[in-house]
Amino acid sequence: MELGVIGLGRMGRIVVDRCLAAGHDVVAFDLDEAAVADVVDAGATAAESVTDLADRLGAEKRVWLMVPAGDAVDAALDDLEPHLSGEDVVVDGGNSHFEDSVRRAEATEAAYLDCGTSGGPAGAELGFSLMIGGPAWAYEELTPVFDAVATGPDGHDRMGRSGSGHYVKMVHNGVEYALMQAYGEGFELLHEGRYDLDMESVARTWNNGAVIRSWLLALCEEAFREEGDDLGDVADHVAGGSTGTWTVQEALAQEVPMPLVYAALAERFDSRATGDGEGRFSRRLANRLRYGFGRHEVARREE
Numbered sequence: 001m002e003l004g005v006i007g008l009g010r011m012g013r014i015v016v017d018r019c020l021a022a023g024h025d026v027v028a029f030d031l032d033e034a035a036v037a038d039v040v041d042a043g044a045t046a047a048e049s050v051t052d053l054a055d056r057l058g059a060e061k062r063v064w065l066m067v068p069a070g071d072a073v074d075a076a077l078d079d080l081e082p083h084l085s086g087e088d089v090v091v092d093g094g095n096s097h098f099e100d101s102v103r104r105a106e107a108t109e110a111a112y113l114d115c116g117t118s119g120g121p122a123g124a125e126l127g128f129s130l131m132i133g134g135p136a137w138a139y140e141e142l143t144p145v146f147d148a149v150a151t152g153p154d155g156h157d158r159m160g161r162s163g164s165g166h167y168v169k170m171v172h173n174g175v176e177y178a179l180m181q182a183y184g185e186g187f188e189l190l191h192e193g194r195y196d197l198d199m200e201s202v203a204r205t206w207n208n209g210a211v212i213r214s215w216l217l218a219l220c221e222e223a224f225r226e227e228g229d230d231l232g233d234v235a236d237h238v239a240g241g242s243t244g245t246w247t248v249q250e251a252l253a254q255e256v257p258m259p260l261v262y263a264a265l266a267e268r269f270d271s272r273a274t275g276d277g278e279g280r281f282s283r284r285l286a287n288r289l290r291y292g293f294g295r296h297e298v299a300r301r302e303e
């Protein structure tokens, strides 16, 4: 299959590489010319603009957007729209709000798939988990690409109608916040508590057979190994927060109690309001975990 990919950052580059490795052809565009040059070296064809990308794809276009949520998605779609017909398929693999995805699906001529993507840059080797909403025929049409980008056939599924993919990803991220908070609180107590413990050893031991083993816990182990038991100069400043905010807003709208997700989100906001960089161990771990799974910048204490 020939796939157009718009957005070649941390995640889009992986979409390109995994598609090329699976034998698909890729036409690629990014506002950053260096990012385009890099994927050309890897075997993709460069496009000079979204319009050029659309022209190069010919009929029955398949396009994957992997740009930051919000205005960048609308900008790319505005440029694509004049070139789209009902036989074309557009995938938005970013963290868009599900209501934006429904709006975009209704506005475009093409079949629109909202694709929640999880796995972060580690997905380069493992493949991603993909949660997809939108028309069934478009999902089936794109299945060879989803097989390549995901961990395999079990790493993706159609969640339901338009918006459901990004809805499931939004809730996934709420869960992600709460799990990070839970691990953070546990390690904070161990760090401040009665025993002189080796944090990396605790994480490793828990991750071998314990009930609470997980990838996030493996990333806790990595954080302690790379930063030290006290997390070195990692600050208590936790960035991000949009998807968790949406999760809490939706929980309120549906009258579903989500106190753990809200508490984790509130901890983030407070870390930004009070942040002298010295504070809570749990927040410092959350800050470092965001680097572990997403390669998000780590806020560090000023010396």
Ligand SMILES: NC(=O)C1=CN([C@@H]2O[C@H](COP(=O)(O)OP(=O)(O)OC[C@H]3O[C@@H](n4cnc5c(N)ncnc54)[C@H](O)[C@@H]3O)[C@@H](O)[C@H]2O)C=CC1
Binding pocket: 006, 007, 008, 009, 010, 011, 012, 029, 030, 031, 032, 035, 066, 067, 068, 069, 072, 073, 075, 076, 093, 094, 095, 096, 117, 118, 119, 120, 121, 293, 294, 295
């Ligand atoms: N980093 C992560 O772990 C994860 C990120 N996501 C989502 O995936 C999407 C992309 O994330 P990243 O790759 O991490 O971001 P990134 O910042 O590494 O890359 C974004 C790329 O999009 C390009 N871009 C921006 N506007 C553009 C436009 N109008 N036309 C063409 N290119 C444009 C930028 O130049 C950049 O290369 C976001 O929605 C993000 O929330 C989803 C899951 C995990």
Ligand SMILES: O=C(CO)[C@H](O)[C@H](O)COP(=O)(O)O
Binding pocket: 095, 117, 118, 119, 120, 173, 176, 239, 240, 241, 242, 243, 244, 290, 293, 294
């Ligand atoms: O979707 C993701 C992981 O699943 C991204 O890494 C996202 O950026 C995480 O959310 P936040 O930036 O609010 O911590």
